[in-house]
Amino acid sequence: xxxxxxxxxxxxxxxxxxxxxxxxxxxxxxxxxxxxxxxxxxxxxxxxxxxxxxxxxxxxxxxxxxxxxxxxxxxxxxxxxxxxxxxxxxxxxxxxxxxxxxxxxxxxxxxxxxxxxxxxxxxxxxxxxxxxxxxxxxxxxxxxxxxxxxxxxxxxxxxxxxxxxxxxxxxxxxxxxxxxxxxxxxxxxxxxxxxxxxxxxxxxxxxxxxxxxxxxxxxxxxxxxxxxxxxxxxxxxxxxxxxxxxxxxxxxxxxxxxxxxxxxxxxxxxxxxxxxxxxxxxxxxxxxxxxxxxxxxxxxxxxxxxxxxxxxxxxxxxxxxxxxxxxxxxxxxxxxxxxxxxxxxxxxxxxxxxxxxxxxxxxxxxxxxxxxxxxxxxxxxxxxxxxxxxxxxxxxxxxxxxxxxxxxxxxxxxxxxxxxxxxxxxxxxxxxxxxxxxxxxx
Ligand code: HEC
Ligand code: HEC
Numbered sequence: 001x002x003x004x005x006x007x008x009x010x011x012x013x014x015x016x017x018x019x020x021x022x023x024x025x026x027x028x029x030x031x032x033x034x035x036x037x038x039x040x041x042x043x044x045x046x047x048x049x050x051x052x053x054x055x056x057x058x059x060x061x062x063x064x065x066x067x068x069x070x071x072x073x074x075x076x077x078x079x080x081x082x083x084x085x086x087x088x089x090x091x092x093x094x095x096x097x098x099x100x101x102x103x104x105x106x107x108x109x110x111x112x113x114x115x116x117x118x119x120x121x122x123x124x125x126x127x128x129x130x131x132x133x134x135x136x137x138x139x140x141x142x143x144x145x146x147x148x149x150x151x152x153x154x155x156x157x158x159x160x161x162x163x164x165x166x167x168x169x170x171x172x173x174x175x176x177x178x179x180x181x182x183x184x185x186x187x188x189x190x191x192x193x194x195x196x197x198x199x200x201x202x203x204x205x206x207x208x209x210x211x212x213x214x215x216x217x218x219x220x221x222x223x224x225x226x227x228x229x230x231x232x233x234x235x236x237x238x239x240x241x242x243x244x245x246x247x248x249x250x251x252x253x254x255x256x257x258x259x260x261x262x263x264x265x266x267x268x269x270x271x272x273x274x275x276x277x278x279x280x281x282x283x284x285x286x287x288x289x290x291x292x293x294x295x296x297x298x299x300x301x302x303x304x305x306x307x308x309x310x311x312x313x314x315x316x317x318x319x320x321x322x323x324x325x326x327x328x329x330x331x332x333x334x335x336x337x338x339x340x341x342x343x344x345x346x347x348x349x350x351x352x353x354x355x356x357x358x359x360x361x362x363x364x365x366x367x368x369x370x371x372x373x374x375x376x377x378x379x380x381x382x383x384x385x386x387x388x389x390x391x392x393x394x395x396x397x398x399x400x401x402x403x404x405x406x407x408x409x410x411x412x413x414x415x416x417x418x419x420x421x422x423x424x425x426x427x428x429x430x431x432x433x434x435x436x437x438x439x440x441x442x
Contacts, residue, residue: 030330033171033352035300038393040109046075048348049170049295056080065284070222070291070343078292081285083110086233091280093143094273095259096234101289104163104232111296113394114163117401118232120371121155129157129372129380134260136371137231147259147266147273159369161214162401165390166221169212170294172356172387173221174331174338174349177209183326184361191323191416193361194382196375201226201239203340205246210375211360214399216384217373220339225289229281230257237281253279298354299390302441312438315431319423324385324416325357357388357442366414367398392440406436 034047046052053074056063063080066073083102086092097118098104104114119140121132132138132155142148177195184193196210201223208219218224226239226247236242238253245252255278256268268274302309316322332338334350361384368381375382383399397403398412413421424435 030351030353033168033331033349033354034297036109036167036297037300037303038108038112038390045079045109045111045167045296047170047295047297049346050075050291050348053077063288065288066291067284070287070294071346073288073291075292075295078288078295079110081288082292086235088143089276091235091274091276091278093141093234094147094268095139095142095149095257097140097232099233101228101232105166108393109167111167111293112165112299112390115394115396115401116163117160119158119160120369121151121158122371123154123156128377129370132260134258134265136373137257138260139234139257142259143234144273147261147268149260150262151260157370159371160400160402161369162396162399164212164214164386165299165393166293167296167390168298168354168356169221170296170349171298171331171352171354172211172360173219173294173343174336174345174352175211175329175360176332176336176338179329179332180209180211180360183329183359187323187359191363191419193324193359193363193385194375194379195361196379198374199223199241199244199246200340200342201241201245202247203342204248205244206340208338208340209360211384213373214384214386215371215373215375215379215382216360216362217375220342221290221293222286222339222342225293226283226286229286229289235280235285236278237286238279238283239286247283253281253283294349298356299393299442302392305441306437308434308437309441310438312431312434312436315427315435316438319427319435320420321424321435322357323420324359324361324363325388326359326385327357328353328355330354355389355442358385360387361385363417364415365412365417367400367412369399388439388442391442406439407432 036044050071051074053076055076063077085099104116105111107113119138120136122136138149196216197207198210198219199205200208200220210216210219212218212224227241229235230240236253238247242255256274259266259268331352332345334347336345362382364382370380372380397409403409
């Protein structure tokens, strides 16, 4: 052997030895996401995205929202801003659903669930869903009784939507589109979910697979927060997506939702209903909301896990629940560009294993509410697989909050979930209780 060949052979051998050692280490770099114990008495929400800061004392200093884009503020200030109640002087209304994000996202901790209901309505024209005049979201409150929304009996498609939790949503935001697509592609054809592709407001409306909301109607936390600031609270901002506008549109953030009153649809922008000049928020509060949610830990399991839940765990997969309620995802690597280029996956959220028990895809399980948001007419009777993580912290179940037991929620599963429901019903009573115990341990 020449010297060169010998060196080559040694190198080859070294690589062969090194490979098995090196390969697992890339897998090892995936770690379980930090979880919260879902107990408001423990201060454990922060997941290390950005700086933590110190709790805000308004008597000493006002909280400052992130000034230099996502991740530039502090968790404690963002949490405080998420928890603030807005007033008419801040731009609240003229139509709104509540006064602050935390009013609805509060149980068991800031960012989580609430029992509030949103109301959406519309009608069918030539077989297609059409929004109620003035918009499908019919607000429950107004700052002026003349702006109060009322629908007529012509609106025959009506749906309540209960609050979903935002805890751990930063991890969900960091799941790559391809990861979601590979997951649904592996589902049996008859049960395959439909991923939505929805505009990212802060990225010139670039399309991304949706994942947030009962219809997977949003893909980014800034887009959802901007939309919620306008649609839940009446506060205009450049990320509000009004009329399908992206945040870079010249007139972004300058339109209030129209008020569909008993006297017809009123333009609620400007006098006499809207005393504050638009945009009512410069967009920084929206970044604070998004960053607060992104910096929350994922809902953690019940601790200790009861024996019944441990028995129910394999049954959940065996009877077919996990086909849609996907147990685990791994987020994209740190540094990956997501949200149409508007966000880089931060180290605290990258390569993390999460257990959302959702495929974030739409399915027809026979509960469809008939409402079409941004996924086309085909989505009218589809709903997003509800993520089951943290579900033990709520008791108004399914999109309309009309079920109060896991058993009844399972009985409502039909359509693509018929086989799973039948399998559940065919179990002996003790095993059915174990499946329910498992769900309530998530
Ligand atoms: C009146 C109650 C209410 C208020 C106030 C409210 N929300 Fe929500 N939120 C809801 C409801 C209801 C849903 C589910 C809506 C749907 O999908 O149709 C939701 C869903 C969400 C989601 C999606 C979570 C997921 O993973 O599905 C995010 C994110 C969110 N809200 C953020 C906010 C922010 C930020 C604010 C404050 C600007 C806010 N919300 C204010 C009721 C509210
Ligand atoms: C074909 C997909 C699919 C299968 C299979 C499936 N689910 Fe679901 N599940 C959904 C969808 C979609 C929703 C939301 C429906 C709605 O709100 O209208 C949901 C909602 C739920 C909810 C209510 C969650 C909440 O936040 O209110 C529970 C509990 C649940 N499923 C448990 C189960 C169990 C247990 C099984 C197995 C017996 C199962 N699911 C099988 C798609 C599925």
